[in-house]
Amino acid sequence: MSAAESSMGAVDLRIVRELTGDARIGHAELGRRVSLSRPAVAERVRRLEELGVITGYGAHVDLGRLALGLQARVSPRPRQRTAKGAGRLRERLLAMGHVLSCVHVTGENCYELAIAVRDAAHLEQVIEQLSELGDATTAVVLSETVTSRDVDVTAWTSSPRA
Structure with a gap:
């Protein structure tokens, strides 16, 4: 604790x-x-x-109103899996401007990205940019069932004190 x-x-x-x-x-x-x-x-x-x-x-932003109505999750497998490679990956992702988040995960893909784009053609362009880093698996987001603001943090503790 x-x-x-x-x-x-x-x-x-x-x-x-x-x-x-x-x-x-x-x-x-x-x-x-x-x-x-x-x-x-x-x-x-x-x-x-x-x-x-x-x-x-x-602020919570409606990406659709910013003409970024299509979201996807991309799981890249970078060619370089070193700390130095991770730093370069971070710089590259920040420069792209379409990445909402990137987490380092276990498994063969190493990273999980959330991206927002205009449409399918734009998604294809972003995936092509990401393919320069290595292979990637992509899934299009159909809807968002739970957001971080839906989560009740009081449920995270077993016995809260007053």
């Missing part, structure tokens, strides 16, 4: 859950939802930020 986990209680987890659902919520409303005063909830949020539990705030 990490230091952050050991110092978090049920109220902290409820705060994280509320902020995960709506990061723009004000401290007064957040306090009302978790039964704390505005100053008390502001102090808890500040502490969660200092502990690194809350690492930032952001």
